[in-house]
Amino acid sequence: MSGRENILAKIKAIPRESRLLPEIPAFEFPMDHKVAFMLSIQANKGEVITESELKDFIAINRFEKILNLAKGMESLSTQPLPSDAHELNELEVAIIQGQFGVAENGAIWLTDENLGLRALPFITEHLVIVLEEKSLVSNMHEAYQRIGDQPSGFGLFIAGPSKTADIEQSLVIGAHGAKSLRVVLR
Template identity: 40%
Template sequence: MNGIKKERKMSRETILSSVKKNKPEILPLPEIDETAFREDIDLIAVFKNNVTLVGGNLIETNNKKVDEEIKNLYPNKKHIISITKASKLGTVNVEKNTDPHQLENIDLAIIEGELGVSENGAVWVTAENSFIRVLPFITNDLVIILKKESVCLHMLEAYDIIAERDRNFGVFISGPSKTADIEQCLVIGAHGAMSLTIFLV
C-alpha cells in the first residue's frame, strides 16, 4: 500500500556492524592542569559541610565507639548487615552468592568506604566494601565507615587514586537517595537508602 513503510527487522549483528562502521574519530583526552584546582582548605571541615549539604550526616568518632554511636542513632533497627570488622551489630549473615531479593527487608547496612571526596561529599565504595552490589541501595538506612586520612580534595585527585583499581564494581555515593525532578522539590529516599551516615574514624 502506498504511504506505508515496510518494516525491516535488523538483527543484533547488523546493528553492531553498523555501529562499528560509523564510529567517530577517536580524539585524545584534554590535558588538565590539576595544579589549577589545588586549594589550601580544611579537607575534613569542607567534606563534612558537603556531606550535610547533600542530605547526609557525618559523625567524627573512633573505632571503639562506632557501635555505640550507631545504636544511639538507629536504636530500633533489627535486620542489620555489617560488612566491616569495625562493627559487630550485624544480625543478618550474607555471602557473595546471597540472592539480593532476600535483602528487601534490611533495615540497616554498615559498610566501609575506601575514599572520601571533600569537593562533593562523595564516598567511593567497591564490591569488596559492599559485598553484594545492591546492598547500599536496597537497605533502608546506610552507614559508611571511612578513615579520615582517606579524604582527598576533589574528583580529579580521586580518579587518580582509583585509576589502577581492578575494573569491577565501584560507585561514588553522595548522600542518601534523592531526586529533585518532581516539581523541582528535593525528595530524600526516592529510590534507595532513606539516610546516609558517615562515621569518620
C-alpha cells in the same frame, strides 16, 4: 552489513582532523579536607557521626535487621549476607566500609570488595558508611588518581541518600534507595 560494520564504516569515511587529548592538571583545593567533606555531606542531606552516635541511632530506633561489613563493627551485625539480594528487602541498616571520601562533594568510593552484594547500599532502608579520616582526598581528579587502574567489576561513588525533586522541585529524601546516609568518620 552488520550494525557494527555499518557504523564503523560510516565513521571511517568521515574526514578527520587531529585533536589532541588534553592533560588534566592538578587543581588546588583551598579548604581543609575534613571540614569540606563534612559540609559536603550535610549539603547532600547526609550526616557525619561518631561511632557512639551510630550505636545510639540503632538503639533509639530499635533496629533489628542490621548487616555490617565494616571493619571493627562486627558486633552490630544481626544477620549475615544472604546469597540473593532480594532477601535484603527488609534490611533496616547496612554498614559498609568506604575506601575513601572526596572533600569537594562528599562522594565516597566503594567497590564490589566493600559491598558484598551490589544491591546492598540501595535496598537497605538506612545506609552507614565507615570512613577513615586520613582517606579523604580533595577533588574528583585526585579521586580518580587514587582509583588508578583498580580492576573491580563494580565501583560506585555515593554522596548522599536516595533523593528526588521530581514533584514541583520539592526535595524529598528516600526515593527508591536508602532513606538516610550516615558517615562514621574515624
